[in-house]
Amino acid sequence: MDAARANRSIGESIVLPAEFDDAVVWAAWLYYVDQLTQSDIAKMIGVSRATIVNFLQEARERGLVSIRINTEVGSRTGIARRLKDKFGLDGALVIPAADTTPLVQRLGEAGARLLADMVQEGDTIGVAWGQTVLAVADYISLPEPLAGLTVVQVSGSSIGNPDFSPEFCTSLMSNRIHARCVNLLAPALLSTPALKRQLLAEPVLVKQFELIHSANMILFGVGDIGPQTLMRSANIANQEEIDLYEANGAVAVLICRFIDADGNPVTGELDDRMVGIELNELAQVPRRLCVAGGAFKVPAIRATLKGGFATHLVTDIATAEMLLE
Known part of the structure; x- marks a missing residue:
């Protein structure tokens, strides 16, 4: 899913920060790097928590996130x-x-x-x-x-x-x-x-x-x-x-x-x-x-x-x- 599809798929207009090219990347960054909760991310982006869950799943599927266990x-x-x-x-x-x-x-x-x-x-x-x-x-x-x-x-x-x-x-x-x-x-x-x-x-x-x-x-x-x-x-x-x-x-x-x-x-x-x-x-x-x-x-x-x-x-x-x- 490209950036336009990521933003259109939820039927809402998302205003992205300049450093992110789509909402999936932004959500993944907030969750894995800034360590915000899914609820906090949903409020910040302006979508539902279920949407954030989908974004994080897509981030893993697209290879944006790699989870490694020591x-x-x-x-x-x-x-x-x-x-x-x-x-x-x-x-x-x-x-x-x-x-x-x-x-x-x-x-x-x-x-x-x-x-x-x-x-x-x-x-x-x-x-x-x-x-x-x-x-x-x-x-x-x-x-x-x-x-x-x-x-x-x-x-x-x-x-x-x-x-x-x-x-x-x-x-x-x-x-x-x-x-x-x-x-x-x-x-x-x-x-x-x-x-x-x-x-x-x-x-x-x-x-x-x-x-x-x-x-x-x-x-x-x-x-x-x-x-x-x-x-x-x-x-x-x-x-x-x-x-x-x-x-x-x-x-x-x-x-x-x-x-x-x-x-x-x-x-x-x-x-x-x-x-x-x-x-x-x-x-x-x-x-x-x-x-x-x-x-x-x-x-x-x-x-x-x-x-x-x-x-x-x-x-x-x-x-x-x-x-x-």
């Missing part, structure tokens, strides 16, 4: 789809290879983007703890305010690593998205099972756990079982207690709960004293966003995915490739 982006998209297929995920986001920015920081930024896309009005969002969860909370912002949001702490508190403690992660997240904040008013580990039963019978904690169980979305990371695991450094349990779980086959820690390589729970004496969401309760949350990466965490992440504890995953490309091996 090979790295295409590769990461393909890997993300393979992760979804292999582990039955609803969504996966794979970030590029490492640059000078720390991996935890880059995972946090990507996790924040995906979480912001997932959040809906009225959601109750369970938040775990750890460096990666804190990074997500630190980066998140919503494109527009959403009413009725609640952020609830799903794990008891500890005195170790206050920089990314459960209560701090929850408070930061709620502040960033302007949500109601509910912290869990109990330690992560109590001295006896009897004390746990007694404490959880308190009315205030009964109500808090009702809120945890009503969460329709949860954000969590994955811990390995090695010497640098957060479970050890946070002093939630002593080294001998954690070593016993490892000896019984644990390879990963999910919100202070242990699982083996196939994603099955590994239980022990700590479970009877631990305060927080349990693995069967985690699996009941409709939308479960796991943000984790790094070669040393691959066995733990794989176990988490095999156990079906995540519906959405954010990881890096090197980790993703190892998960697919």
Whole structure:
């Protein structure tokens, strides 16, 4: 279609700027270069939005526009789809290879983007703890305010690593998205099972756990079982207690709960004293966003995915490739 036909085809008179010889070229420029919306372009040119859609389609057919996908982006998209297929995920986001920015920081930024896309009005969002969860909370912002949001702490508190403690992660997240904040008013580990039963019978904690169980979305990371695991450094349990779980086959820690390589729970004496969401309760949350990466965490992440504890995953490309091996 030549310029005269492009202008006559809509039955309207279009006054073209001097630098454009037909309306199709003008519309394509405004859309792909100036990045205006189709509605804004329609108003500027003086035609309907449907006409702009036709113009953009014609621009591609005439070769005026060539859309190319970066090979790295295409590769990461393909890997993300393979992760979804292999582990039955609803969504996966794979970030590029490492640059000078720390991996935890880059995972946090990507996790924040995906979480912001997932959040809906009225959601109750369970938040775990750890460096990666804190990074997500630190980066998140919503494109527009959403009413009725609640952020609830799903794990008891500890005195170790206050920089990314459960209560701090929850408070930061709620502040960033302007949500109601509910912290869990109990330690992560109590001295006896009897004390746990007694404490959880308190009315205030009964109500808090009702809120945890009503969460329709949860954000969590994955811990390995090695010497640098957060479970050890946070002093939630002593080294001998954690070593016993490892000896019984644990390879990963999910919100202070242990699982083996196939994603099955590994239980022990700590479970009877631990305060927080349990693995069967985690699996009941409709939308479960796991943000984790790094070669040393691959066995733990794989176990988490095999156990079906995540519906959405954010990881890096090197980790993703190892998960697919």
